[in-house]
Amino acid sequence: MCANPLTQHYKNPKDGSKERFEIINKKNQGINGNKWCSPSLKPVDREYYTSYVDLYDWELYYDTIALAYFGGESYAIDGIKMFLSEQRPDGLLVAGTTEADWEQHSPNFPNVFLLRRARTLQALFISNGILISRIKGDMNW
Amino acid sequence: MTAEEYDVLKLYLKHWFNAWDKDGNGLCEWSSGPHSGSDTQLERIGPWGSRYCEGTDLNCMIIRECQAAGAYCPYARTVRRCNLFRSSSKSS
Numbered sequence: 101m102c103a104n105p106l107t108q109h110y111k112n113p114k115d116g117s118k119e120r121f122e123i124i125n126k127k128n129q130g131i132n133g134n135k136w137c138s139p140s141l142k143p144v145d146r147e148y149y150t151s152y153v154d155l156y157d158w159e160l161y162y163d164t165i166a167l168a169y170f171g172g173e174s175y176a177i178d179g180i181k182m183f184l185s186e187q188r189p190d191g192l193l194v195a196g197t198t199e200a201d202w203e204q205h206s207p208n209f210p211n212v213f214l215l216r217r218a219r220t221l222q223a224l225f226i227s228n229g230i231l232i233s234r235i236k237g238d239m240n241w
Numbered sequence: 242m243t244a245e246e247y248d249v250l251k252l253y254l255k256h257w258f259n260a261w262d263k264d265g266n267g268l269c270e271w272s273s274g275p276h277s278g279s280d281t282q283l284e285r286i287g288p289w290g291s292r293y294c295e296g297t298d299l300n301c302m303i304i305r306e307c308q309a310a311g312a313y314c315p316y317a318r319t320v321r322r323c324n325l326f327r328s329s330s331k332s333s
Contacts, residue, residue, distance in 0.1 A: 158278055184249045191256030193249075195276065203290070204272045205261055209302050211250050211309035 156196035157183060157208030180210060254306050261292075268295040269303055 160183075164176045183206060187193050193206040261269040271277045271294045274286040286294040 181246070184246055187249050187252065190260065191252035192260070193253050193256075204276045205256055206253070207271075207276065207278070207299065207302070209306050209309075210253060211306045212302070214250075214309075 157193075157206045160208065180214065183208060184210065250310065254303075254310055257303055257306075263292055266295075268300050270295045271299055 160179045163179065183193055193208065193210070195204040195206040195208070257269050263270060270292045271286055272292055273289045274280060274282040275289070277286050277296060277299065279286055286296070
């Protein structure tokens with residue numbers, strides 16, 4: 101099985117990829133901010149980088165690819181944690197930052213998402229300390 | 242992943258079955274075209290809050306969610322829940 105080329109790049113950053121990430125990060129701050137702050141969601145004490153104007157659950161998938169490439173794995177993990185931290189008591193996870201998304205259950209599918217993200221980042225651990233990427237073998241992705 | 246985060250994921254999955262299966266036939270529905278990601282498909286999938294499209298894509302992904310949740314469980318030592326999610330994915 102071939103390794104994910106993005107993951108390889110993350111483990112062995114070359115060509116100043118981390119510095120490049122910082123440059124893009126600063127540029128984005130000047131446009132619409134790269135921090136999680138929205139009128140429809142209360143700000144949390146995390147930062148997130150997104151290449152989009154608004155933040156929607158699906159976009160985490162695509163952002164993660166770029167973040168892994170640029171060495172922004174902590175941002176990627178914080179991205180999903182932000183959505184999880186805003187869960188309503190009945191279980192609903194909001195689908196995005198717009199007002200209408202408050203009433204729509206996130207089709208982000210975080211269980212699948214976390215497994216796929218772990219496959220990309222190879223850096224998530226579950227509570228008992230076993231590397232979550234081992235789980236992917238159970239699922240025949 | 243912490244135990245609290247795992248509980249959030251579990252509750253998220255249950256919410257699909259508790260709140261998004263309006264007619265109780267075991268198939269969940271999209272709220273609208275934009276909810277599905279097909280922002281311009283308002284006639285096929287419905288406008289905001291219409292909830293009539295029991296999309297194949299949605300329900301296939303929910304099965305995958307059940308499988309993913311079932312994969313977490315052995316490591317989180319919650320065998321009973323694991324079987325519940327696995328049986329949910331098979332019966333769906």
